[in-house]
Amino acid sequence: xxxxxxxxxxxxxxxxxxxxxxxxxxxxxxxxxxxxxxxxxxxxxxxxxxxxxxxxxxxxxxxxxxxxxxxxxxxxxxxxxxxxxxxxxxxxxxxxxxxxxxxxxxxxxxxxxxxxx
Numbered sequence: 848x849x850x851x852x853x854x855x856x857x858x859x860x861x862x863x864x865x866x867x868x869x870x871x872x873x874x875x876x877x878x879x880x881x882x883x884x885x886x887x888x889x890x891x892x893x894x895x896x897x898x899x900x901x902x903x904x905x906x907x908x909x910x911x912x913x914x915x916x917x918x919x920x921x922x923x924x925x926x927x928x929x930x931x932x933x934x935x936x937x938x939x940x941x942x943x944x945x946x947x948x949x950x951x952x953x954x955x956x957x958x959x960x961x962x963x964x
Contacts, residue, residue: 859950862963876946879953883907886960887929902928911952912937914959 866882867873874882884903885892887910895903909918909931918931940948957963 855947855950855954858954858963862954862957865963876949876953877904880904880907883910883953883956888927890927906931908949911949911956914952914955 863873881900881903884907887906888903906929912918913920917933917935917937919934921930921932923929
């Protein structure tokens with residue numbers, strides 16, 4: 848099990864390095880979720896309120912977890928923001944397991960976007 852966890856951390860670090868090369872910053876988990884949210888919103892770079900930033904991170908979490916059937920996209924509202932429906936409860940993990948669960952899904956998202964191998 849330790850080997851799998853180590854592999855996840857290595858792949859996570861590689862993703863952060865690639866994002867640094869692309870955007871000039873080495874984002875943490877929140878920063879990566881924010882980037883995914885902007886990508887999924889599709890409006891490009893702009894100034895977002897604190898509430899918008901939280902909404903973008905929520906969009907990112909729903910997007911990456913939809914890959915495993917936890918959420919389903921219900922389309923966009925009139926302002927162009929994506930909306931999701933939760934299909935099944937999230938696993939009851941302790942914090943570090945929850946973080947690794949999310950990292951794994953984020954890595955899958957970037958693989959599906961052909962950003963990483």
